[in-house]
Amino acid sequence: xxxxxxxxxxxxxxxxxxxxxxxxxxxxxxxxxxxxxxxxxxxxxxxxxxxxxxxxxxxxxxxxxxxxxxxxxxxxxxxxxxxxxxxxxxxxxxxx
Numbered sequence: 001x002x003x004x005x006x007x008x009x010x011x012x013x014x015x016x017x018x019x020x021x022x023x024x025x026x027x028x029x030x031x032x033x034x035x036x037x038x039x040x041x042x043x044x045x046x047x048x049x050x051x052x053x054x055x056x057x058x059x060x061x062x063x064x065x066x067x068x069x070x071x072x073x074x075x076x077x078x079x080x081x082x083x084x085x086x087x088x089x090x091x092x093x094x095x096x
Contacts, residue, residue, distance in 0.1 A: 023053035030062065039070035050079075057087045064096050 030045030046063035053059060060083035067076035076096070084093050 019052040020055075023049040023051075023056070023059065026052065027056075027059055027062075030066070034062065034066060037069070039066055042066040043070060043072075054086065057083065057090050057092060060086075061090075061092050061096060064093075068096065 026045045027049040030042045030049060033039075033042035033045060043063065043066045046059060046066055049056075050059040050063050060079050064076040064079040064083070067073075067079060080093055080096055084090070087093060
C-alpha cells in the first residue's frame, strides 16, 4: 500500500488530464488532516483541491473551516465569499 503522502504525486503522473482526480486525492488527504487537526497540511491539501476542481463546493467550504481553525479568519472569509459567489444559495457555505 502506498503511503498517503505519495498518492497525489503518483496520481499527477498517471492522470495529468484528469485534475478532478488529483483534486479528489488532495481532498481526501485534507479530510484526514482535518480529523487529525493538522491544520497547515489540511490547508495545503484542501487549497490544492479547490484550485484543481472548482466544481465542488465542499473543497472551498472545508478549506475555509481549516483556515478558521488555524486562526486565518480573513483568508477563511475571503474563501467563503468567493465560494458563495460561485455557488449561490449553498447552505453549507453559510454554516462556517
